[in-house]
Amino acid sequence: MDQIPELDRTPAYSTPFGRAYIGDSRELLRALPSDHVNLVITSPPFALQRKKSYGNLDQAEYIDWLLEFGRLIHEKLRPDGSFVLDLGGAYQKGVPVRSLYNFRVLVRLCDEVGFHLAEEFFWHNPSKLPSPIEWVNKRKIRAKDSVNTIWWLSKTEWPKADVGRVRVPYSERMQKLLEDPEKFYSPAQRPSGHDISAGFAKDNGGAIPSNLLQIPNSGSLGRYEAACKAVGLKRHPARFPTKLPKFFIDFLTDPGDLVVDIFAGSNTTGEVAEALGRRWLAIEELPDYVAASSFRFAQTSNEAELRKLAEAIESGACVELPGLDAAPVLFSGTHSG
Numbered sequence: 001m002d003q004i005p006e007l008d009r010t011p012a013y014s015t016p017f018g019r020a021y022i023g024d025s026r027e028l029l030r031a032l033p034s035d036h037v038n039l040v041i042t043s044p045p046f047a048l049q050r051k052k053s054y055g056n057l058d059q060a061e062y063i064d065w066l067l068e069f070g071r072l073i074h075e076k077l078r079p080d081g082s083f084v085l086d087l088g089g090a091y092q093k094g095v096p097v098r099s100l101y102n103f104r105v106l107v108r109l110c111d112e113v114g115f116h117l118a119e120e121f122f123w124h125n126p127s128k129l130p131s132p133i134e135w136v137n138k139r140k141i142r143a144k145d146s147v148n149t150i151w152w153l154s155k156t157e158w159p160k161a162d163v164g165r166v167r168v169p170y171s172e173r174m175q176k177l178l179e180d181p182e183k184f185y186s187p188a189q190r191p192s193g194h195d196i197s198a199g200f201a202k203d204n205g206g207a208i209p210s211n212l213l214q215i216p217n218s219g220s221l222g223r224y225e226a227a228c229k230a231v232g233l234k235r236h237p238a239r240f241p242t243k244l245p246k247f248f249i250d251f252l253t254d255p256g257d258l259v260v261d262i263f264a265g266s267n268t269t270g271e272v273a274e275a276l277g278r279r280w281l282a283i284e285e286l287p288d289y290v291a292a293s294s295f296r297f298a299q300t301s302n303e304a305e306l307r308k309l310a311e312a313i314e315s316g317a318c319v320e321l322p323g324l325d326a327a328p329v330l331f332s333g334t335h336s337g
Contacts, residue, residue: 002256004279007031012290013319015297018270018280022290025262025283029072037076038160038257038278041248041269043086043240044069063104069262070113076260080160082252083115083153086123086240089145096135096142106151116157121150121211123244127218150213152248159252166251167206215243224266227295230303233310236266236289245269249276267293274324287314297321 004019008031011019021028044066073083087102109115128146135142217240228235245268249259255277261269264282266289273280274297284290291310298309299322312319 002258002279005032005036005258005281007281010316010318012287012313013294013297013321015270015274015321016323017274017278018282020264020267020270020282020284020290020293022285022287023283024285026068026072028283029069029076029262032076034075035078036258037073037260038078038081038253039084039249040073040077040082040260040262041084041086041245042261042263043238043265044263045238046088046090062101063108066105067108067113070109070115073262074113074115074155077155079156080158081155082118082159082161082248083151083155084248084252085109085151085153086148086244087151088148091132091135096139102149106149109151109153115153115155118152118154118159118161119211121152121213123148123150124212124214125217126214127216152252160254161252163208163251164204166209166247167204168209170207209247213244213247215241217241223298224271224293224296227298227301227306228292230301231295231306231310233288233292235292239266240268242268242272245272246276249273249278253278264293265289267296271296271324294319294321297324 004014004017007019007021007028009021009023009028012022013020070083077083085105087105089102090099091097092099106117110117124147126146128144130136130144132142132145136144224239225235227233245261249269249272253259256279258279258281259269259273260281260283261267262283264270264284267282267284270280270282270293282290282293284293291313294309294313295306298306300306309319
């Protein structure tokens with residue numbers, strides 16, 4: 001396996017597969033060699049009207065700001081690399097009309113930076129709270145916003161990808177068909193003109209997923225959440241569930257590839273990449289979020305030891321942490337990101 005790249009400063013903490021840094025991603029990305037990263041997957045602060053504790057810009061400034069990162073990412077990606085960008089929707093200020101900022105980000109990343117839209121995905125989070133309150137709860141003139149757009153962007157028209165690695169379980173009807181194809185299916189031409197033969201009833205180990213990712217973000221306390229609660233550190237308010245980065249890391253990379261998150265937050269991406277055997281780099285500007293994210297890799301639940309770990313990272317020490325057992329990270333039904 002290739003070495004983990006060194007950036008232009010000491011990491012806050014490191015693991016066998018990755019490093020987490022405190023700082024501005026634009027500065028740190030410049031230290032990476034060009035054509036080096038296999039996948040950048042990230043969820044930046046959204047262009048919301050109401051200010052959040054983790055920082056977000058006004059919609060008018062947001063697109064130019066995000067394109068600065070996009071240009072650097074394009075330069076650092078390998079020719080077959082991908083940039084997966086999770087963006088939430090927003091309303092225009094004071095009126096029940098949607099902003100087009102997330103679509104303008106997409107168009108400019110393609111037209112000005114040179115990315116290709118490999119595919120658009122939609123993350124449906126059924127546990128998302130009704131918002132905005134004014135239009136949904138009070139006036140009751142809009143439906144609940146529960147879908148984020150996820151742009152899968154590529155440096156060339158032919159990025160590395162294997163959908164066979166992200167198959168989903170067959171439906172109950174499909175399982176019956178596979179057990180006895182002749183009983184449950186008669187080959188016939190569809191209205192579209194497509195002729196589906198009996199060979200359709202072949203067990204491929206799962207179905208091809210759709211571009212609608214239905215992943216709730218309502219898991220119970222995992223290692224990160226429990227440690228933050230025990231120590232009294234604030235949890236990142238916009239964590240995404242482990243299943244989201246896992247889908248794209250499995251889909252778009254191989255073991256040993258380099259995965260980067262430039263707005264790492266609680267570092268769900270690094271945790272998943274570590275468990276999947278991918279090298280990773282995480283960059284986050286706020287030291288307290290980086291300190292708390294180290295709990296994902298700490299092999300202790302002792303409150304005093306966790307507090308000592310967080311204090312060491314916030315003081316500027318570089319802490320070496322052990323690797324992860326993949327099972328509790330990736331396959332627990334209740335673990336949240």
